[in-house]
Amino acid sequence: MSATHLHGPVVVIGTGLLGTSIGLGLEHRGVPVFLEDTSPTNQAVAVDIGAGRPIAEFEADRGAQPELVVVATPPDVAVDVAAGALQRWPRAVVVDIASVKGAIVRGLRERGSDLGRYVGTHPMAGREKSGPVAARGELFTSMPWVVCTAPESDPGAVRLAKALGSDLGGIVVELDADEHDEAVALVSHLPQVMSSLLASRLQGTDLRLLALAGNGLRDTTRIAASDPGLWVQILGANASKIVQHLYGVREDVERLIRTLEAPTAPGARLDLAQLMTEGNAGQARIPGKHGGPPQAFAWLTVLVDDRPGQIARLLTEIGEIGVNLEDLRLDHSSGRNVGMVEISVLPSKHDALVAELEERGWRVLQ
Numbered sequence: 376m377s378a379t380h381l382h383g384p385v386v387v388i389g390t391g392l393l394g395t396s397i398g399l400g401l402e403h404r405g406v407p408v409f410l411e412d413t414s415p416t417n418q419a420v421a422v423d424i425g426a427g428r429p430i431a432e433f434e435a436d437r438g439a440q441p442e443l444v445v446v447a448t449p450p451d452v453a454v455d456v457a458a459g460a461l462q463r464w465p466r467a468v469v470v471d472i473a474s475v476k477g478a479i480v481r482g483l484r485e486r487g488s489d490l491g492r493y494v495g496t497h498p499m500a501g502r503e504k505s506g507p508v509a510a511r512g513e514l515f516t517s518m519p520w521v522v523c524t525a526p527e528s529d530p531g532a533v534r535l536a537k538a539l540g541s542d543l544g545g546i547v548v549e550l551d552a553d554e555h556d557e558a559v560a561l562v563s564h565l566p567q568v569m570s571s572l573l574a575s576r577l578q579g580t581d582l583r584l585l586a587l588a589g590n591g592l593r594d595t596t597r598i599a600a601s602d603p604g605l606w607v608q609i610l611g612a613n614a615s616k617i618v619q620h621l622y623g624v625r626e627d628v629e630r631l632i633r634t635l636e637a638p639t640a641p642g643a644r645l646d647l648a649q650l651m652t653e654g655n656a657g658q659a660r661i662p663g664k665h666g667g668p669p670q671a672f673a674w675l676t677v678l679v680d681d682r683p684g685q686i687a688r689l690l691t692e693i694g695e696i697g698v699n700l701e702d703l704r705l706d707h708s709s710g711r712n713v714g715m716v717e718i719s720v721l722p723s724k725h726d727a728l729v730a731e732l733e734e735r736g737w738r739v740l741q
């Protein structure tokens with residue numbers, strides 16, 4: 376059977392980071408999108424940046440039914456909004472994209488909503504920023520998109536939910552809602568908590584000391600900038616599953632404290648080595664891009680003058696050389712007018728890229 380694609384119209388309710396990113400991605404594919412938000416400003420910004428047209432234009436055609444409604448509101452109103460959409464458009468399939476899944480399907484079941492036309496989904500892609508201005512149409516490319524089929528789900532509705540994920544470039548993964556919540560407690564919610572706990576230690580620190588921070592601190596605290604309002608809802612809705620992992624963390628932290636209180640005691644070094652090795656083993660299990668096996672990319676750093684247009688020129692030249700960037704990080708060395716562009720590529724491309732960039736006059740550190 377050939378793959379199902381969306382044709383639209385698609386209604387997106389909630390035009391923040393995720394809803395606007397979905398609108399942008401679908402419009403880019405030629406799927407007509409209509410946007411609704413309780414915040415007139417967020418709706419207008421999403422329309423202005425090309426994520427779709429205002430819902431009023433859709434409703435002007437009385438009796439029009441969307442093919443699909445995407446509920447992209449915060450989790451605590453997702454049940455109300457999805458239940459409302461199922462009633463408002465009695466022939467449309469309704470999906471939500473909230474970060475927790477069990478509570479939403481249970482909420483809809485309790486209300487007696489038509490679960491045949493509802494499918495819970497969750498794109499495992501996002502940013503630490505909120506609102507439509509932070510949206511990106513390519514946010515979902517090659518990222519997992521979980522589809523949680525309930526026993527009541529109609530197969531046609533599930534096909535459309537999967538089409539949403541795959542049309543936006545995501546990799547569709549089918550899970551039961553409870554399995555999903557179990558998994559994200561570890562791979563998404565615990566990282567957020569750990570990052571916030573770490574970053575909160577920085578409050579009140581002398582800024583001269585913080586200026587020494589390298590990538591270690593930046594890598595581990597990026598998501599500590601996430602929206603507290605959204606995360607209070609996510610953590611609250613998945614509390615019982617997250618707390619199981621925090622018990623494990625507590626045990627490890629208590630063990631580490633005991634070891635570091637007596638760092639020269641017999642066995643202390645071995646204990647520290649074990650802790651680091653256990654971390655290495657866990658980190659090595661994280662799959663590489665596109666859900667493939669973990670892959671070690673090769674990194675190089677290019678120094679660029681801190682002038683407008685330099686980074687764009689570098690990226691254009693890497694494109695001309697014909698090497699695919701796997702990842703990119705930008706950094707500034709404190710107090711110098713130079714930027715550092717860290718680039719990761721397939722190991723087999725590394726040496727040729729360095730040689731070609733040096734040939735073109737770039738300063739490359741390896």
Ligand SMILES: NC(=O)c1ccc[n+]([C@@H]2O[C@H](COP(=O)([O-])OP(=O)(O)OC[C@H]3O[C@@H](n4cnc5c(N)ncnc54)[C@H](O)[C@@H]3O)[C@@H](O)[C@H]2O)c1
Pocket residue numbers: 388389390391392393394411412413414417447448449450452453456472473474475497498499500501502503504505506507605609
């Ligand atoms: N931020 C992420 O990284 C991420 C990733 C995957 C999934 N999600 C999920 O996506 C959903 C949206 O998250 P976001 O980051 O886009 O949040 P956001 O704050 O950027 O956007 C939410 C939008 O919903 C609107 N809204 C609130 N109540 C509404 C209602 N009753 N009706 C219509 N609009 C309403 C808000 O005005 C806002 O524009 C959440 O359920 C979240 O769990 C977030």
Ligand SMILES: O=C(O)C(=O)C[C@]1(C(=O)O)C=C[C@@H](O)C=C1
Pocket residue numbers: 473474498499500501502503562563564598
């Ligand atoms: O990259 C990020 O900013 C994210 O944290 C995105 C992230 C994640 O944990 O991967 C956060 C919460 C969402 O529910 C899905 C994706």
